[in-house]
Amino acid sequence: MAPQREAGQGVAPPASRLFTWEEVARRDGRGDPSRERWLVIDRKVYDITRFHKRHPGGSRVICSYAGQDATDPFVAFHVDKTPVKKHMKQLVIGELAPDQPSFEPSKNKLLVEDFRELQSTVEKMGLLKPNPFYFLVILLHILLLDAAGWFVLWYFRTSVTTFIFATTLLLIAQSQAGWLQHDLGHLSVFSSIKWNHIVHEFVMCHLKGLSANWWSFHHSQHHAKPNCFLKDPDIEIHPTIFSLGKPLSEELGKQKKKYMPYNHQHKYFFIIFQIYSIYFIFQRKLWRELAWSATYFIRFFITFVPLLGVKVVLGQLLLLNAVRFLEIWCFTWVSQMNHIPMHIDYDENTDWVSTQLQATCNVDQSFFNDWFTGHLNFQIEHHLFPTMPRHNFWKVAPLVKSLCAKHGIAYQCKPLLTAFGDIVRSLKDSGQTWYDAYMNG
Template identity: 75%
Template sequence: MALQERKGAPDPDPSSSSPSQLFTWDEIKLRTGRGQERWLVIERKVYDISRFHKRHPGGSRVISHYAGQDATDPFTAFHVDKTLVRKHMKSLLIGELAPNQPSFEHNKNKLLVEDFRELRTNADKLGLFKPRPLFFLLMLLHILLLDAAGCFLLWYFGTSLPSFLIATMLLTIAQSQSGWLQHDLGHLSVFSNPKWNHIFHEYVMCHLKGVSTTWWSFHHSQHHAKPNCFMKDPDIDIHPTIFSLGKPLSSELGLQKKKYMPYNYQHKYFFITLPFITVPMFKAYSLYFMVHRKLWRELACSMTYFVRFFIVFGPIFGTKGVFGYLLLINVLESIIFTWITQMNHIPMYIDHDKNMDWFSTQLQATCNVNQSFFNDWVTGHLNFQIEHHLFPTMPRHNFWKVAPLVKSMCAKHGIDYQSKPLFAGFADVVHSLKDSGETWLKAYNNG
């Protein structure tokens, strides 16, 4: 069916569609899922994911977030073996953009999109997507050493205050570093073969941390696809139940006269809420997720984390005390995790999805923390949050190499590239919450 014949005509059965069909952006952006249909564009090809999205290996939501939009750059960013993926995409192909249609719906950023794709190509030619397994082996060994040292202190020196504090610190750091390593594996950036990434991801995430790899992948991929986009990034789902995030959304919430919490005080109650509950809440929901989805292998592997913890620390703390110690380790890890992950995002722009290009989307939602040996280590190289979001499958040991190229591109296009000291990043979390809370209060009182 030709392009002009489609207008005003009923939609054809996708199974009978021909790849020679031509579509406009006006047609495509209507297929966002509200009417059951979901279409997206990759390299000017139009794909119908209306049925496929539920079978998508990365989860239904992450691919659906690009329904009605161009998904070329996220497709490139997330998929390592693109040749294999394209074979499975053939059955979803229903046509392509008409010749008079721009490759990207908002074509004003055409030069920016082209420059970014060239940057990625150059990074690939420089070998920046090739992992060094030895680097990650050393990361794993130092995690196991920290964990063993913490256990040894409590077994050998008992629960005196000095040994308890040092051991708890070591065990908490081990859990935190395990979190960064599983993050690397989840992004397929440790091994060239995705299969080995999946195998070791399950070992680190399930056995060393007691959390589902499938749940994490579904959750985290959405964050990368649409960071700081309300209703699409699960990391900001706390808006508006607990916090009011970002000035646009805070103003909107105030004008609607909604007050689930006293948001003008959120910069104060943040200290006793999110940092204390994030990891325990994730682990509790992860267990429910594995049972609900019948992920029995992941559940069995995750149970070894809890069994190992109780076997090691049960004789030291007793049956009741071991529950308390497990909670303590998780709360302490939660504090580290929350501050480190949120300092790169909460101070940045938060709003509804504006369907921006990949580069602009990531730069407006992320910022960096200055490089140093300590900052690199304690954050798992997530101080290079900009580079990580632009190139999620790039091994973290190469972020510092690609950073100058990203800075140069930002300078060329007049885009702000933010990098700050570590404690300034922590302070900005509080400042941004305060500003958002004041914005909400002003709109609430004056709306």
């Protein structure tokens, strides 16, 4: 990463336009899609007003940083920066004036400098380089679990016991496939971006029957501004169903909004939480993904038709829905244990490190926790270094802890069951906050 130029250092080229942070901040595009959108990367000012709709990572990801400094997320998200920087030259409209600091007033300058030094250390240690053999073993164990689920029904015939056992094996296979597609979506399995995309479609569409593009589209937005209302889709879709975080719960209550009985949301959260992957495929006309996803259902019905006797259709639908429902239920517990109990509010435009740390927490390391959660128990490290292969999280964790300790920032890590319990407690507290504001506001 290019070194940062401090205020007053260097002289801008004569032909270059000079800007202040205040001028950049006004170009955030809020409230009007036609408004200008600018952002800053390494002190250079870029006009993304027209480009954002063509941004390969999605319009909303890059627009999350309109009017702000996007240096650290740019480094974090882009694996191969050389071709990206060549294209970016067309978007440069100037740079920050020499009297402007390299960091916005809202940023923790010392923390940002130390984190960028850590980024350089991580690259030198090779922690961003994947081990394809590790992920090959992960894929093989998923295929083995999937085959074992079929074998149980074939060899032991259908009964309540074998049905439950087979469903459990298929559930584990689906869950592990979910974590593998997560790795692929973050470009952390292969050195080649192309191969990450190809295998991501295979795992997400063929092994799970879901849309790879749907996941990438929403998950990138989540990583850009986690737990930021109106920017994180995991939070944005909730107000009609859930009331999350104290500030937003108070706001909904005072506005007398009652889309749902939020004070009971801790009871219905894990039932209502669903996805709309297939709808996304049709909406975006992703016909290749539709064909890939269809092979999941075709394979499922062909392999289980001979095993379920007379009640073929009913039995297959029951098995398919049982696996799907339980897998989503499991995914919800694991994915939300790191975020729902954390700080949720509007975008406060803090530095990259603070933004990620206030929205994430870790779960204790163990062989089971690592495997069961797909290493999402290292959510802090994953959010700070989203393209880092999961098998290296434990290596960078001590360095991140030291960074947090140096700057007096909480590094939260808890037992797995405590993390699960915190989801329910957080939902209950937020719901009660809404109820109190609704009744008394």
